Amino acid sequence: MENRELLFGNHAIALGAYEAGVTVGTGYPGTPSSEILEFLTKYPGVYTEWSVNEKVAFEVGYGAAISGARVLITMKHVGLNVAADPLFTSSYTGIKGGLVIVNADDPNMHSSQNEQDNRHYAYAAKVPMLEPSDCQEAKDFTAYGFTLSETYDTPVILRTVTRLSHSLGVVIPNENPLRNRKIEGFTRDVSKYVMIPGHARKRHIIVEERMRKLEEDVNTSPLNRMEINDTDIGFISAGIAYTYVKEAFPTASVLKLGIVHPLPEKLIADFFKQVKEVYIVEELDPFLELQIKAMGFKTEGKKYYPLTGELSPDLVQRAFIDKSGITQKEAKTGLKTEISLPPRPPSLCPGCPHRQVFKILNKHNITVTGDIGCYTLGVLPPFSSMHTCVEMGGSIGHIQGIEIAEGENYKSNAVAVIGDSTFIHSGVAGLLNAAYNKRHSLIIVLDNSTTAMTGMQPNPLSGQRINGEEALQVDYRLLAQACGLEDDNIRIVDAYKPGALEDTILSLLKTKKLSLLVVQGLCIILKKRKTRTEKKNG
Ligand SMILES: Cc1ncc(C[n+]2csc(CCOP(=O)(O)OP(=O)(O)O)c2C)c(N)n1
Structure with a gap:
């Protein structure tokens, strides 16, 4: 029997990084991302540091990556605002050793001042973004991120959310972690790593070529998969929202996107060919919906459920019940995941020096x-x-x-x-x-x-x-x-x-x-x- 462990999403990410040969981890704490680096610190042969802020964490991690190390950088969603400057230009220079940035979004603001949707960063910085749906995928996608990063010479963002980072799930560890990777060290390459305008103009062309290639390749990536069941109704979804769709409509067809940027247009077209009515289910912004509509497909999403806060299986079921063929009665006896708790407003601790x-x-x-x-x-x-x-x-x-x-x-x-x-x-x-x-x-x-x-x-x-x-x-x-x-x-x-x-x-x-x-x-x-x-x- 395979070895199985019950891990938090954040622990699974750390394990994925360890198994992929990461030797450097940097970051700045921020809920829900903080535990990733703390877990990574416990693995042998990995240097980790809390940097003074996310921009510095990015820069230290980037320096190690362009020296050939595989590097994990962690931060919460607003942290990526702080690190956005190096993110955008590192997309131009590329990396050498795989560089995966874990970005933890916090829909519903369990512990944040806003609930921005950081998928936009992947689009704007022109870097691939992976989005796992469960703890096993959190580990596997993290590890895969390093291969993707090196194959396309680009930083890769792994997006997690509070519900995944702080959930426990079964994870099967890799029995043969890739440790003892040889690290070549930094090799000078001025036109690649010194972004004066003359070099950057050339690198921008490379970035666009890389995106075209990625756009093609994601159509056949195992991270994006079609689950064809009932062909009257289907959903396109990713990340945690995918798990809600599966719970709410177990017999529907689903196009599950593990790579949320760039989108696999041919695969999406194929899904629309096979399924009569297709809806998009995603938390926060209509990121997938707008792009899929812009590709010319007839679909809806946010029209039926909120732009703000988290989704849930009940909410997804209520949004699409009329279209699904499931009767109200069946639905009522099915899901009951929303429990209303008494409000517990926070306060400064008794004895707090502040x-x-x-x-x-x-x-x-x-x-x-x-x-x-x-x-x-x-x-x-x-x-x-x-x-x-x-x-x-x-x-x-x-x-x-x-x-x-x-x-x-x-x-x-x-x-x-x-x-x-x-x-x-x-x-x-x-x-x-x-x-x-x-x-x-x-x-x-x-x-x-x-x-x-x-x-x-x-x-x-x-x-x-x-x-x-x-x-x-x-x-x-x-x-x-x-x-x-x-x-x-x-x-x-x-x-x-x-x-x-x-x-x-x-x-x-x-x-x-x-x-x-x-x-x-x-x-x-x-x-x-x-x-x-x-x-x-x-
Ligand atoms: C850019 C950014 N990074 C991380 C966070 C998460 N975060 C919220 S408060 C905080 C620091 C709190 O520490 P401190 O200023 O010492 O105050 P304390 O909570 O100890 O009173 C962090 C890291 C954030 N909100 N924004």
Whole structure:
């Protein structure tokens, strides 16, 4: 009997990478992608790192790939916005060792600020995108991604979603993982890797040729398959939505797309020839639908179900019940996957070191430009002390903009609030910008020594690497001094000393000078974990 394992989608992705000979994994945490790199770290012979942000993760991974290593880069969907710049041009240069970028979308925003559909990135950057439907495919498609990447000399995106990343499924591991691949190292090739306009124009032509070839080849790829059953009704679907279609309409025909970019036009035409009525089922944007309609096929999709949130087997069944030949009665006795749970609004943990700061900011009616992390919950009562929150690192830019727009009338009772991981991710550039452009705001870093929101990953302010080894711990004071802040306007205070904290906030605001206040207090969950471990170890 084959060896079988019950794995999370994210674990299956890590295993797929390991089996395909990956020796380098980089990324930045973000739900639902974070565990992939943590699982990968446990495999022997793989270097992994939490990079300071997704753009750097991409660049480090790219450097390793053009040196011949097989590389996995992981991030959540908004992370790809941060890494979009190198993504687009790496599509021009190509790679050498296989490069797979795992992009984790979060339909329904279980833990995200938006629910953008990142299939558009594959289209726009002209790179192939694979979309697995279950845990076995998560492993197999990841491994296949490296072959595809090397065959076509292109980065490949593997798209997962929360429902897959965080689901458990049976996975059959490969008994003969491809380890000990020879890594040639970097070979200079200026016209390929140096994208000055003269080189890039030529590379763009290569990219378009590559896309034409891929468009042809995907028609016969085993990742795209037709399941012909009842030919009165059929669905085109991919990823997790495919599993909903199968549950909702087990007897319908389905064209299952494992490669969502580029689309297999000939295969699609063949499906339309065999099936009378074809509908498209996909979460978020009508990405497949618009392209398939543009190919000239008569079909519908989003007309029958929402553009927002997640789908479910019930929702898909309700959308197409009239057309399917299934009776309402049969449907009612069939699926019941939607359970309404009582709402459980999140809140800052009892004992969280961030609570005091928000209490003080609320007491003094201070305007707060906010950022992303656990501390975003400062927006909720009883604190009600966050007034902007858009993207990681945004708070420091927002406060500068408010100051500029208000000019002479700047109330100067505004502060930017940002977590330690977020500060390192993209806040430092904002601080430097504020110093350079002579701003006067107070920036408060809520330092709990971890990236709490995404599951306690270390960062350069917590002094540890992904594998637990000790690492550099950035010195706030030296950093702020290097950006040009005056020593008196750089303060580090204990989060659990509310009196000193309040005095410092008010006195720094009074100086009307650019100031950095670091509020330090270990994340309460991490503190409890540490105490437990210490007790266990005697
Ligand atoms: C571009 C981007 N990458 C990743 C994330 C996921 N994410 C949300 S908050 C956060 C960091 C939180 O850490 P920190 O700033 O230290 O605040 P804490 O949660 O510890 O209070 C991350 C990585 C995101 N929202 N956007």
